[in-house]
Amino acid sequence: MLAGRLVLxxxxxxxxxxxxxxxxxxxxxxRCVYTGIYEPGHATADADGFRGDVLDLVRELGVSTVRYPGGNFVSGYRWEDGVGPVEDRPARLDLAWHTLEPNTFGLHEFLRWADKAEIEPMMAVNLGTRGVQEALDLLEYTNIAGGTAFSEQRRANGADEPFAIRMWCLGNEMDGPWQVGHKTAYEYGRLASETARAMRLVDDRLELVACGSSAPDLPTFGEWERVVLTETYDEVDYISVHRYYEIKGDDLHSFLGSVVDMDRFVDSVVATADHVKAVKKSDKQIDLSFDEWNVWYQSRAASVPPQGADWPVGPVLLEDQYSAADAVVVGNMLISLLRHSDRVTSASQAQLVNVIAPIMTEPGGRAWRQTIFYPFAQASALAQGTVLRVEPVSPTFPTVQHGDVPSVDAVATWDEGTGRLAVFLVNRNPSEPVTVDVDLAAFGALALSEASTLTSDDPYDHNTADEPDRVVPVAREDVTVEGGVLTIELPAVSWSTVLLAAVETQG
Structure with a gap:
């Protein structure tokens, strides 16, 4: 048995x-929106057409914010098309995904849904085909109480009180040649700066996100961040970070080690942001909004949009089925996000329903949890208080893409007020279990509250509508805490959580 250890x-x-x-x-x-979160006529749909079964799962998932309406979609979107009487809304071609957008679900529908889902909305403005004025119009519509043309239009459309949206993305992936309205770093940086400055004249409480690189392997990565932040540093609060991973061929080893790359990506963007800070001699810190992250099999047929004269509404697109191995990588990505909580203070898993998603639905039918649902839900529920720095020591395994990768990765959170300590661990080793000893001596007496592990004998096992519980976390009865040391065996390709609580001492 391989052995590892860590000190908390x-x-x-x-x-x-x-x-x-x-x-x-x-x-x-x-199908993220249509037959995903929104399906009038579904057996569970409410008066607004929102699927009740999906809303229940979103609450269970523990989602805090939702970024909307894109993504690539936003770079050609006219927000005005999605407000007012539904019967008067125009259908439009969506050039990003070669589909037809009926606009039966728009701004008001999303914000009503967000309220029911108990989440904070994060809006994106179109800086692909539009610019400063259109962003100001939308902001006036959403955030001004009344007395202006757009605020009164909102009130006439049924929302008397302003929506008071705080977080705004200034476009999406404008570095990508695939993006409608793709720009150079300088072009985008100037437009984002002008837009941000104007938006703050309307509402100085906004938190604004500038577009960073879509991926670290693009030729503009690094220089894009430097130029964009040079232009926008004083006007924005965040630079965005996007990253997806998938198994290339049969290289499971490299896939399981993907978060080594994610850690380097975050550190590189932080270094670039701090370089601009130093050059500008600024006291302001730019944080990272990791507002697209997940496992996404972009090379599969399911990710190919329609073509030619075919412009369908809500087609099957990007509907990846997630395996046990995918869940371990997603869990490891959550560990990385928590580990970087000093700079990554906002993140958005892409996406929520049907499209590379933890939740799947059938039109008119069932909804179920994919394997990646569970690490997210558990981390959201258990991570409280303060993130603790963890430096696991463990055996390594070889990978083609990342060199030798430590088998064990981990992070912990400590809630001093409640005395709860949560530990999140993955064993990335594709074939060998690892027994891990966790030194807890610095916390005094702790008792085990609960522990679970998600794994499978076949790392490619996945859940379906017919077998929704094939890969789920299983409660552990074999985890021990003795002499200030927690001992847990981590199966190969596994995600585990452990929750401990301070032991009350008698006075």
Whole structure:
């Protein structure tokens, strides 16, 4: 049996847990909206047409924020098309995904849904085909109480009180040649700066996100961040970060080690942001909004949009089925996000329903949890208080893409007020279990509250509507805490959580 160890100490603090780490993403893409969160006539649908079964699962998932309406979709979107009487709304071609957008679900529907889902909305403005004025119009519509043309239009459309949206994305992936309205770093940086400055004249409480690189392997990565932040540093609060992973061929080893790359990506963006800070001699810190992250099999047929004269509404697109191995990588990505909580203070898993999603639905039928649902839900529920720095020591395994990768990765959170310590662990080793000893001596007496592990004998096992519980976390009865040491065996390709609580001492 391979062995690993780690030391936990309440003084090894990273940052407070940010609830915004557990955000998600709803884009008008495939079946995320239509037959996903919105399906009038479904047996569980409410008066607004929102699927009740999906709302229940979203609440169970523990989502804190949702980014909307894109994504690539936003770069050609006219927000005005999605307000007012539904029967008067125009259908439009969506060039991003080669589909037809009927606009029966728009701004008001999303914000009503967000209220029912108990999440904070995160809006994106179109800086692809539009610019400063259109962003100001939308902001006036959403955030001004009344007395102006757009605020009164909102009130006439049934929302008397302003929506008071705080977080705004200034476009989406404008570095990508695939993006409608793709721009150079300087072009985008100037437009984002002008838009941000104008938006703050309307509402100075906004939190604004500038577009960073869509991926670290693009030729513009690094220089894009430097130029964009040079233009926008004083006007924005965040730079965005996007990253997806998938198994390339049969290289499971490299896939399981993907978060080594994610950690380097975050560190590189932080370094670039801090370089601009130094050059500008600024006291302001730019944080990262990791507002697209997940496992996404972009090379599969399901990710190919329609073509030619075919412009369908809500087609099957990007509907990946997630395996046990995918859940382990997603769990490891959550560990990385928590580990970087001093700088990554907002994140959005892409996406929420049907489209590379933890929740799947059948039109008119069932909804179920994919394997990746569970690490997200458990981390959202258990991560409280302060993130603790963890430096696991474990055996390594070889990978083609990342070199030798440690088998065990982990992070912990400590809630001093309640005395709860949560530990999140993955064994990335594709074939060998690892027994891990966790030194808890610095916390005094702790008792085990609960422990669970998600794994499978076949790392490619996945859940379906017919077998929704094939891969789920299983409660552990074999975890021990003795002499200030927690001992847990981590199966190969596994995600585990452990919750401990301070032991009350008699006075």
């Amino acid at each position: 100490n309440p003084d090894f603090r990273v940052a407070p847990v940010s609830r915004r780490t557990f955000g998600s993403f709803v884009e008008h893409l495939g």
